[in-house]
Amino acid sequence: MGYLYGVRFQMQETELVLALREELYTQNYHSIDWPAQRSYVHEVDLYTPHSMLLEGVYAILDTYEQCAFPPLRRAAVRRSYELVVLEDENTDCQDLGPVNKMMNQIVRMHAEGRESEAYRKHYERRHDFMWLGKEGMMMCGTNGSQLWDIAFMGQALIETGLGEEEEFRDSVVRILKWLDHCQIRENPKHFKSAWPFSMKTQGGPEQSAVDAAKSKLLVVCIAPTLARGFRAGC
Structure with missing residues (x-):
């Protein structure tokens, strides 16, 4: 968003x-007074009222926008573009979610053109978030929560003792296989990670990495016979 606003x-x-x-x-x-909308927030959504300090900072930034220093603006736009590229490379153009993903797509189109490889990849990745519901075309908040969901399932099966019952043995082994497959064993280009939020190609570091590690350790430590069965089947 910073890039798009910076280049108007x-x-x-x-x-x-x-x-x-x-x-x-x-x-x-x-006829809409757009600058005034910045402080026009419904009371239900206004968790913290705007302070005089914040409003003062807004006024200063408004003034600066009227006479932005061109070299500084160009440097800021260039840095914003670099950050967009870094996120795209780390997440295979899926990004954190569909909102900034679409903004990143516009940024890459503006900077590199519609015929660029980056824009083509972004265009293809849009389908990861789109689905048809009874109300028409819908958009998911992410491309899924596969890793997170499976990590919680594994924890629930082990902590309740169900995972050690024969009926659920295959499910626990398959959960362990998925966690093993989804683990990011090579550091991405621009940050370190262990597990993503959804799947390996998305690659973004998330809190779900903690739950994935916990789930895997629970299976290995609490149900070692299942872990041995998993290793034997690999």
């Missing part, structure tokens, strides 16, 4: 854009 990126007005403005806003789009 603006989409061309189309019939679709005009129709969306008509549908989403209760007044004429061009």
Whole structure:
């Protein structure tokens, strides 16, 4: 978002854009005082009221935007672009989630063009988040939570003792196989990680890594016979 604002990126007005403005806003789009909306937050969503200090900082930043120092702005835009590229490379263009993923896609298109390899990969990865529901096209908050879900399942099976029963033995072994397969054994390019939130290709470091490690250790330490069966089957 910082990059797009820094370069003042603006989409061309189309019939679709005009129709969306008509549908989403209760007044004429061009009559909206956009700077005022920054502090216009419904009381239900205003967890912490804006302080005078914050409003003062906003005023200073507004003033700076009217006379931004060009070399500093170019350096900031360049650094923002570098961070976008780093995230794309680490997550195979899936990024943290669909919101910043779509912004990253626009950034790469603006900087490298629609024919670039990065834009093509971003375009393909959009389908990881999209699905059709009864209300039409929907968008997931992530490309899934496979690792996190399976880690909790493993913990539940072991801590309740169900994992040691014959009926659930195969499930525990398969959970262990998934955790083993999903573990990131080679450090990504730009940060260290152990397990992702969803799947290995997404690769983003998450709190779920702790739960995955806990689940794997529980199986190995509390149900060693299952762990030996898993290793024998590999």
